[in-house]
Structures are given as C-alpha cells and as structure tokens.
Amino acid sequence: MLDGYGFAMQSYKDKLGADNEVFVKAETMFADLTAIAEAASDLNDFYAKGMDKFQAMSTVLMDLAKEKPIHAAKPTVPSSAQVAQPYHIAYSSIGNIDKSPETKKVYERVFEIEQSAENGLQFMRIMAEENLLFKMTLVPAIELEKSGLRESADAISLPQMVAYHDYYLKDLENCKSPAEMEYLGNVRADVSYFDTYWENLLVYSVYWNLIGAITSYMISPSEDTRQGVENSYRFLAGYFSLDYDAMIALPRIRDNFDKVAWVTIRDDWAAKGIHSQEEYFNIDRQILDICMKDRPPLVFGSEENRKVVYRGSTYGLSELSANYKKIPHPDGES
Amino acid sequence: MDIAQEQRLYYEARLKECRTRPDLNHHQVAEYEKVLDKMNSSASFDDFSLWMEQTQAYFLLSKAEQLDRYSNFIKIQQFYKDARREEIFKMKLEAVTQSTDAFDMNTKLTEVNEKAGPFDVAARACIHELSNLFLHIIAYITSSPLKKDKTYTQVKETWAKLKSTDPDISVEKILTYPPYRYVIIFEDERIVKLLNAVKEVVS
Numbered sequence: 001m002l003d004g005y006g007f008a009m010q011s012y013k014d015k016l017g018a019d020n021e022v023f024v025k026a027e028t029m030f031a032d033l034t035a036i037a038e039a040a041s042d043l044n045d046f047y048a049k050g051m052d053k054f055q056a057m058s059t060v061l062m063d064l065a066k067e068k069p070i071h072a073a074k075p076t077v078p079s080s081a082q083v084a085q086p087y088h089i090a091y092s093s094i095g096n097i098d099k100s101p102e103t104k105k106v107y108e109r110v111f112e113i114e115q116s117a118e119n120g121l122q123f124m125r126i127m128a129e130e131n132l133l134f135k136m137t138l139v140p141a142i143e144l145e146k147s148g149l150r151e152s153a154d155a156i157s158l159p160q161m162v163a164y165h166d167y168y169l170k171d172l173e174n175c176k177s178p179a180e181m182e183y184l185g186n187v188r189a190d191v192s193y194f195d196t197y198w199e200n201l202l203v204y205s206v207y208w209n210l211i212g213a214i215t216s217y218m219i220s221p222s223e224d225t226r227q228g229v230e231n232s233y234r235f236l237a238g239y240f241s242l243d244y245d246a247m248i249a250l251p252r253i254r255d256n257f258d259k260v261a262w263v264t265i266r267d268d269w270a271a272k273g274i275h276s277q278e279e280y281f282n283i284d285r286q287i288l289d290i291c292m293k294d295r296p297p298l299v300f301g302s303e304e305n306r307k308v309v310y311r312g313s314t315y316g317l318s319e320l321s322a323n324y325k326k327i328p329h330p331d332g333e334s
Numbered sequence: 335m336d337i338a339q340e341q342r343l344y345y346e347a348r349l350k351e352c353r354t355r356p357d358l359n360h361h362q363v364a365e366y367e368k369v370l371d372k373m374n375s376s377a378s379f380d381d382f383s384l385w386m387e388q389t390q391a392y393f394l395l396s397k398a399e400q401l402d403r404y405s406n407f408i409k410i411q412q413f414y415k416d417a418r419r420e421e422i423f424k425m426k427l428e429a430v431t432q433s434t435d436a437f438d439m440n441t442k443l444t445e446v447n448e449k450a451g452p453f454d455v456a457a458r459a460c461i462h463e464l465s466n467l468f469l470h471i472i473a474y475i476t477s478s479p480l481k482k483d484k485t486y487t488q489v490k491e492t493w494a495k496l497k498s499t500d501p502d503i504s505v506e507k508i509l510t511y512p513p514y515r516y517v518i519i520f521e522d523e524r525i526v527k528l529l530n531a532v533k534e535v536v537s
Binding site for chain 1: 399409520
C-alpha cells in the first residue's frame with residue numbers, strides 16, 4: 001500500500017514540483033503513514049492504527065490530481081495500468097496463505113478489467129459497478145473466517161470466540177458495503193471483548209477456583225491447604241448451589257476441563273496410572289472427602305443460584321454452550 | 335469514450351452500494367445524490383467539473399465516508415450503553431465535522447486521536463480491572479488462612495487501579511453501569527454479597 005502511495009507521490013513531485021503547497025501537505029501525510037507502518041507490529045496493526053489516515057491520503061492525492069503541472073501539458077486521463085497499480089501492489093503484499101481461490105478470482109477479475117478498459121476512468125467505473133473495490137476487502141475476510149478460526153477457538157474451549165466467528169461469518173456473507181462490514185465487525189468485536197471477561201469469571205468461579213485449591217492440597221497437604229479446599233467448596237455450594245459431581249456434569253465446565261485442563265495434565269497422570277477423566281475425578285472426590293471429613297456439611301444456596309446473568313437474561317448453568325446466549329444487536333437480537 | 339458518462343456511471347454505482355444500507359451510509363448517500371443532481375443539471379461536463387473543484391466535492395465525499403463511519407460507531411456504543419466510548423467517538427465525529435479539507439481532516443483526526451487515546455485506554459482498562467476485582471474477591475473469600483493477607487492486598491490494589499481508570503467507581507455504579515454488568519455473571523444479590531465481603535475496601 002505504501003509503495004502505491006510512494007509511487008503516486010513521486011509522480012506528483014515530478015509533475016508539480018516539491019514546493020507545491022498541496023504536495024507539501026501530502027508529503028507530511030505520507031510521512032505520518034510511513035511512521036505508523038514502521039511502528040506497527042504487523043499488517044493488521046498497521047491497518048488499525050492508520051485507518052483514519054488512508055482516506056485522507058486518498059483525498060489529498062485527488063487534490064493533487066487537480067493541481068496545475070509546472071510544465072504546461074495537455075491534461076490526460078490516466079491509463080488503467082496507472083490506476084490499477086496499487087491493486088497489483090496490494091495483491092503481491094497478500095501472504096500466500098490468504099490468496100485462497102475466491103480472493104484470487106477477485107483480483108484476476110480486477111486485472112482482466114485493467115487489460116480491457118480503455119483508460120483509468122472506465123476501469124474505476126467497472127470496478128464500482130461490479131463492487132470489486134468492496135470485494136477486495138470482503139472476500140479475503142470471508143475466506144479467513146472459513147479457514148478454521150472457529151474450530152481453533154472450539155478446540156480450546158472459547159465459546160465466546162466460537163459464537164463470534166459463527167455470527168461474523170454470517171454477517172460478512174450478507175453485507176453489501178464497506179461501511180456495513182466495518183459496522184458489523186465492530187459490533188461483533190465489541191460483544192466478544194466483554195464476553196471474554198464474562199466467560200473467564202464463569203469458569204474461574206465455578207471450576208478453576210476449587211481445582212486450584214485441590215491441586216494445592218495435592219502438592220502440599222496441610223491444615224492450611226485443607227482449609228483452602230473447604231473454603232472453595234463452600235463457595236461453590238453457597239454461590240452456585242452445586243457439589244463436585246453436579247459441577248463437573250455441567251457441559252460448559254466439562255468442555256473446559258476436557259479441552260484445557262485434561263490435555264495439559266493427562267500425560268503426568270498417565271505416568272501415575274490414571275488414564276481417564278473419570279479416574280481423575282475420583283481423585284478429586286477423594287481429596288474433597290479428606291478435606292471435608294468431620295467438618296459441618298455444605299450449605300447450599302438457593303436453586304436460583306444455579307443460574308447466571310448475561311446481558312439482562314438469566315440462564316441455567318446447565319444450558320451454557322457455544323451459541324447459547326441471546327446477544328442484543330443494534331439491528332435486532334442474534 | 336464519454337468521460338462524463340463514465341463518471342456518472344461510477345457515481346451511480348457507488349450510490350447504489352451505499353443505498354444497500356442507507357442507515358449506515360446516509361452522509362454518503364446525500365453527497366452522491368448531490369453530485370449526480372449537479373451532473374444532471376449542469377450545462378456541460380466542464381461546468382460540472384468546475385463545480386466539483388469549487389465546492390471541494392471530492393473532499394466532501396471522503397468527509398461523508400468518515401462522518402458515516404463515526405456515526406455508526408456512536409450508534410453501536412449508544413446501543414450497548416457504553417457512555418465512555420460513545421464520548422470518544424463523538425470527539426472524532428466532531429473533528430471530522432469541523433474539518434475544511436483533507437489535510438485539515440487528517441490534522442484534526444490526528445489531534446483528537448492523541449487526545450482520546452488515554453480515554454480509550456481507560457475505558458477498556460476499567461472493564462479489565464472490574465473483572466479482576468471479582469476474581470480477586472472470590473480468591474480472597476476462598477483462600478487458605480496463610481493466603482488471606484496476600485489475596486486481600488490484591489483486592490485493595492485492584493480497587494485502586496479500578497478507581498484510577500474510573501474515578502466514579504462505586505458499588506452503585508457496578509450494579510447499574512451496563513458495560514460493567516456485561517462482564518459479571520451474577521445478579522444483584524450475589525454481587526452485593528461479594529462486594530460486602532470486602533466492604534471496607536469498596537465503600
């Protein structure tokens with residue numbers, strides 16, 4: 001992208017002279033963009049940080065096109081090759097991994113029009129009529145969403161990300177303008193940002209807190225660590241009205257255990273003769289029995305405590321799975 | 335080739351695209367309509383081209399795109415009732431609204447981005463710290479005797495960080511500010527019970 005701007009800047013410098021007022025402004029903007037590019041960690045970071053400036057840069061280039069050249073020359077309509085040059089640069093800058101079949105088709109069509117168009121104006125008109133300016137952004141985004149991101153999120157028990165990818169792919173497949181794409185992307189990203197914290201608090205308070213206490217006791221059995229297990233177990237009973245068996249039977253918790261905890265610890269436990277999740281749960285149960293021996297019985301909270309609140313709606317803990325929640329959306333619930 | 339016709343078809347195509355979601359593109363729809371109306375009423379293409387230059391129409395089209403963009407971001411934040419982020423996008427919308435040419439728009443957006451940056455960071459950081467607060471309260475409530483002091487300190491430190499990112503933080507605000515509720519899994523009763531466990535910190 002910067003090469004494209006750089007090419008244009010050089011052309012205008014030759015045409016208008018380095019001291020042309022609009023050229024000096026454009027040069028400042030180009031320097032800003034270059035600084036952002038140099039500071040950016042990757043292409044996405046560059047797009048995010050430079051987003052506000054791309055349009056301004058394009059506009060100032062249009063202003064430059066209207067400036068009077070220093071050498072008297074007959075105004076000419078740019079050739080399609082000149083106008084298409086940034087798209088060649090953009091295509092060559094897309095990593096091979098993103099050049100999937102549909103993205104290739106879009107660019108092949110762009111370059112086909114470049115060959116057949118009489119000049120740059122006709123090239124841009126056909127590009128606009130065939131929505132290719134938009135498709136160059138949309139199609140790679142759809143292909144990226146289909147490249148396994150959802151499956152990767154599911155593999156590590158991130159239901160909020162699974163939901164994000166499901167909904168965002170549906171949004172992309174239906175959206176028809178860059179503004180809509182950006183708007184829908186922001187809605188989904190915003191929801192997902194909050195949901196990540198929501199899921200983290202859920203899994204920690206229902207599961208990881210108690211498992212952490214049990215693990216501390218396993219590593220270093222003492223009255224102190226026993227008290228930690230008792231406190232965590234009483235919290236689970238009081239705040240969620242669950243005992244260990246009811247907790248581990250929750251689909252959301254079992255999913256997290258299988259995909260996060262078990263894959264991490266199974267080799268260590270296999271060396272100790274524990275080969276299945278059920279056998280491992282029995283160890284947890286034995287430790288809970290030891291830690292709660294001769295202690296007052298658990299006090300369970302009300303049945304209502306087996307529910308959680310998500311954006312004003314209440315859900316039973318046993319209902320929770322990837323796309324379980326009604327997400328309020330500015331265009332209607334999804 | 336008819337240059338006028340090529341330009342007309344180009345603007346019509348862009349207008350058609352914008353009309354697929356007029357609610358998200360309404361500034362652009364208005365500008366493209368204005369340009370096409372002028373094209374139709376001009377005596378010649380040269381007259382139209384002169385009008386485009388004199389009225390900064392190219393700049394106004396790109397300004398309309400930015401106005402739509404920030405209006406849409408505001409719409410999202412209003413819907414989710416995130417007042418702090420809404421304010422940040424309003425600052426950006428105002429910068430675009432006041433801009434008089436492309437360079438001015440770039441300058442004003444750069445200035446406002448620098449000014450809004452810390453607000454944006456704080457608006458996100460307070461969500462992070464609020465989530466941490468609940469994690470630390472649960473850790474404190476359930477910790478073993480030897481870890482009580484450490485977990486209590488973590489609650490106090492997190493509350494201080496939360497207060498630094500949201501000076502208005504209070505039990506009442508935690509219960510009523512929508513973005514805070516988006517990250518808390520509990521209803522009012524359990525929230526109050528958890529906060530009461532550290533009431534000397536949060537009061």
